Amino acid sequence: MVKQIYYNLKLVIREKEILFWNGIFTILLSTMFALAFGNMLDYEKMEPVSMALIEEENQENEIFREVINALEQEGYIKVTKVTEEGEAKKLLAEKNVAAYMEYGEELKITVQESGYATTFLKSVFDNYAQKQATYEHMMEQLQRPLTQEEVVRLMEEENYFTKVESNHAEPDLVLNYFFTIIAMGCLYSGLNGVRLVKNIQGNQSDVAVRNSLSPMPRYKLFLSSVVANFAVQYGLIGILVLYMKYMLKVEFGTHMAMVFLVNGVGVFMGLSLGVLVGAISHSKENVKQWIVMGITMLGCYLAGMMDSSMKYKVQENAPFLAYINPSNLLTDAYYSLYYYPDMERTMTNLAIMCGFSLLFCGIGIFALRRQQYESI
Amino acid sequence: MVIKVENLVKRYGELVVLDHFNLEVGEGEIFGLLGPNGSGKSTSIHCMLSLLTYDKGEVMLFDKKMTPKSYDIKKDIGIVMQNVAVFEELTVYENIDYFCSLYVKDKERRKELVESAIDFCALNSFVKFYPAKLSGGLLRRLNIACGIVHKPKLVIMDEPTVAVDPQSRNNILEGIKKLNKEGTTILYTSHYMEEIEQICTRIAIMDRGRIIAKGTKEELKAMIGLGEKITMEVYQLEREKLEELKKLPGVKMASYDGNILTIKSEKGRNNLSPILHYMEEGNVVFGKVYTEMPTLNDVFLEMTGKELRDNG
Numbered sequence: 001m002v003k004q005i006y007y008n009l010k011l012v013i014r015e016k017e018i019l020f021w022n023g024i025f026t027i028l029l030s031t032m033f034a035l036a037f038g039n040m041l042d043y044e045k046m047e048p049v050s051m052a053l054i055e056e057e058n059q060e061n062e063i064f065r066e067v068i069n070a071l072e073q074e075g076y077i078k079v080t081k082v083t084e085e086g087e088a089k090k091l092l093a094e095k096n097v098a099a100y101m102e103y104g105e106e107l108k109i110t111v112q113e114s115g116y117a118t119t120f121l122k123s124v125f126d127n128y129a130q131k132q133a134t135y136e137h138m139m140e141q142l143q144r145p146l147t148q149e150e151v152v153r154l155m156e157e158e159n160y161f162t163k164v165e166s167n168h169a170e171p172d173l174v175l176n177y178f179f180t181i182i183a184m185g186c187l188y189s190g191l192n193g194v195r196l197v198k199n200i201q202g203n204q205s206d207v208a209v210r211n212s213l214s215p216m217p218r219y220k221l222f223l224s225s226v227v228a229n230f231a232v233q234y235g236l237i238g239i240l241v242l243y244m245k246y247m248l249k250v251e252f253g254t255h256m257a258m259v260f261l262v263n264g265v266g267v268f269m270g271l272s273l274g275v276l277v278g279a280i281s282h283s284k285e286n287v288k289q290w291i292v293m294g295i296t297m298l299g300c301y302l303a304g305m306m307d308s309s310m311k312y313k314v315q316e317n318a319p320f321l322a323y324i325n326p327s328n329l330l331t332d333a334y335y336s337l338y339y340y341p342d343m344e345r346t347m348t349n350l351a352i353m354c355g356f357s358l359l360f361c362g363i364g365i366f367a368l369r370r371q372q373y374e375s376i
Numbered sequence: 377m378v379i380k381v382e383n384l385v386k387r388y389g390e391l392v393v394l395d396h397f398n399l400e401v402g403e404g405e406i407f408g409l410l411g412p413n414g415s416g417k418s419t420s421i422h423c424m425l426s427l428l429t430y431d432k433g434e435v436m437l438f439d440k441k442m443t444p445k446s447y448d449i450k451k452d453i454g455i456v457m458q459n460v461a462v463f464e465e466l467t468v469y470e471n472i473d474y475f476c477s478l479y480v481k482d483k484e485r486r487k488e489l490v491e492s493a494i495d496f497c498a499l500n501s502f503v504k505f506y507p508a509k510l511s512g513g514l515l516r517r518l519n520i521a522c523g524i525v526h527k528p529k530l531v532i533m534d535e536p537t538v539a540v541d542p543q544s545r546n547n548i549l550e551g552i553k554k555l556n557k558e559g560t561t562i563l564y565t566s567h568y569m570e571e572i573e574q575i576c577t578r579i580a581i582m583d584r585g586r587i588i589a590k591g592t593k594e595e596l597k598a599m600i601g602l603g604e605k606i607t608m609e610v611y612q613l614e615r616e617k618l619e620e621l622k623k624l625p626g627v628k629m630a631s632y633d634g635n636i637l638t639i640k641s642e643k644g645r646n647n648l649s650p651i652l653h654y655m656e657e658g659n660v661v662f663g664k665v666y667t668e669m670p671t672l673n674d675v676f677l678e679m680t681g682k683e684l685r686d687n688g
């Protein structure tokens with residue numbers, strides 16, 4: 001089998017078209033994105049998040065007022081003050097603000113769409129709500145309201161609005177674009193999957209006839225091919241990630257090992273998708289390749305490749321779609337690794353992806369078991 | 377028996393492609409399967425190798441039942457299919473080595489085999505070439521090399537010389553004979569009767585999915601009531617003379633068309649000298665004269681009423 005893997009490696013490396021899509025195209029695309037978003041990668045230039053605040057009579061919550069003021073002064077948020085909820089609702093509906101907030105006895109935040117802005121606001125205020133007692137306690141001890149500086153300092157100590165529940169300085173939507181490119185690269189391994197099936201399925205090509213009339217069992221032909229294709233694709237995605245990290249300065253967060261694990265699962269999912277399409281579809285090879293590319297591109301579009309708000313729109317309106325879109329699962333896995341301090345979300349994504357891979361691969365292998373055909 | 381096929385029936389919907397096809401090939405034979413395009417030659421091979429399902433019948437190779445998982449049978453078979461089956465991305469050497477590696481694990485042994493296949497197909501100067509850079513004839517030779525590299529006991533060749541120039545074709549045919557001398561049993565299909573006549577020890581003629589005759593070429597030719605065929609260039613021939621010619625003893629059929637006189641004799645008669653005699657007596661001026669023995673095409677023509685291929 002070693003020899004078969006060796007020759008399959010040669011086959012993959014010399015397959016120029018597939019190499020182009022997985023290797024060169026993704027690098028080019030990410031470079032173009034980097035040039036286009038050059039200044040957006042500069043975190044300082046984040047737009048303040050706009051929100052509405054319903055000011056009611058006799059509001060007691062001094063600390064909260066301070067917090068809001070501090071955030072506004074620091075340029076994190078832009079506050080529009082209104083007096084009635086109806087007014088706030090209107091602003092929200094017209095998308096002039098990302099959220100509105102009521103404060104009285106209890107803190108209440110209403111958001112419209114999910115997205116970075118609302119995630120940010122929610123995190124700040126959730127956290128504030130939790131820490132409210134601490135502030136009150138401090139004020140009691142000091143016997144006076146906290147000054148703005150004190151509030152900011154406190155919050156920075158807590159790090160809850162700069163870190164926003166994340167282990168990073170600022171969440172960055174631009175990153176999502178790059179993550180979709182990696183997702184696309186991984187899923188383009190499907191092209192290899194289609195090709196490898198073609199080479200071993202007797203009714204798909206002449207070399208496959210030769211292969212299947214040899215005494216080499218089908219599963220060995222399949223495995224050696226999968227190993228070789230996986231190795232090459234994994235290598236290419238690795239190069240892409242390193243290129244992004246070191247040349248384009250794309251932030252991946254601190255869990256680089258996990259990033260490479262996601263790469264692996266992604267490539268495997270792509271290959272499985274290709275195997276599935278290759279094994280069950282009776283179309284010509286290029287049609288199958290279009291199918292794989294179509295699924296990938298559409299998926300990447302929905303995951304925010306062209307417009308990052310797309311990802312949140314899908315999550316909001318069709319969460320199910322977000323969960324079954326392989327491109328989105330991958331993009332989100334990279335994003336979560338960067339964004340969240342814990343691995344929970346990444347792990348969920350990984351688990352779903354593994355599930356899909358096994359499902360695709362399982363059906364594919366089942367279809368490949370056939371070694372005798374009605375017609376060739 | 378190396379190959380034994382009994383009552384093979386293969387249908388594509390309404391179309392019966394193999395209709396109770398029977399075949400027996402013994403060890404050491406070069407067995408020719410001759411049939412026009414679409415007669416079912418390739419289909420019969422695909423069924424024999426369990427690549428295609430079939431509706432009825434039984435296939436035994438090396439006296440064992442052939443199934444898709446008969447790896448012990450497969451290891452002794454070499455296949456040269458009608459379509460060239462090589463990897464575009466691998467060089468000549470790599471292609472041969474790859475296909476050999478499916479049969480032979482031992483590195484040293486494989487190296488020997490690959491080199492001998494390269495010699496055998498005279499591909500020595502092209503080992504580093506990619507298939508796209510090879511001419512049609514060379515590509516066919518590569519196809520053959522990939523099929524025979526592991527020195528199988530049985531080689532099945534499906535029209536290996538299609539679209540090959542006469543020079544390369546002869547090389548290939550000589551190669552097949554050599555292979556046979558080394559002890560390989562060969563099943564060879566073609567719609568070129570000359571090839572089949574040239575190399576095969578036994579021949580089966582196939583039409584519309586059935587074997588309609590089989591035997592050595594002599595036996596086959598003896599099956600029909602036709603002897604030698606005389607062709608003459610005659611510049612002028614009156615109608616009465618043609619009728620007289622037809623009445624000569626031993627003449628089965630005579631026709632005159634476009635300055636060419638064709639006379640077919642009955643089996644076992646030598647008619648040339650009486651005919652020449654007649655021509656001289658009657659002062660008929662003639663040019664070139666050819667005689668030929670009946671071909672397999674004549675056999676096919678007589679049995680099916682149609683030509684084996686368009687140009688006869």
Ligand SMILES: Nc1ncnc2c1ncn2[C@@H]1O[C@H](COP(=O)(O)OP(=O)(O)OP(=O)(O)O)[C@@H](O)[C@H]1O
Pocket residue numbers: 375376388391393411412413414415416417418419420458535567
């Ligand atoms: N997949 C298929 N579906 C329907 N009919 C088919 C299929 N494959 C072959 N046939 C038909 O079966 C018949 C036999 O085909 P086959 O290829 O075996 O002929 P052949 O003798 O090898 O001809 P050739 O000399 O052209 O190679 C033909 O009439 C062909 O049209």
Ligand SMILES: [Mg+2]
Pocket residue numbers: 417418419458534535
């Ligand atoms: Mg054929």
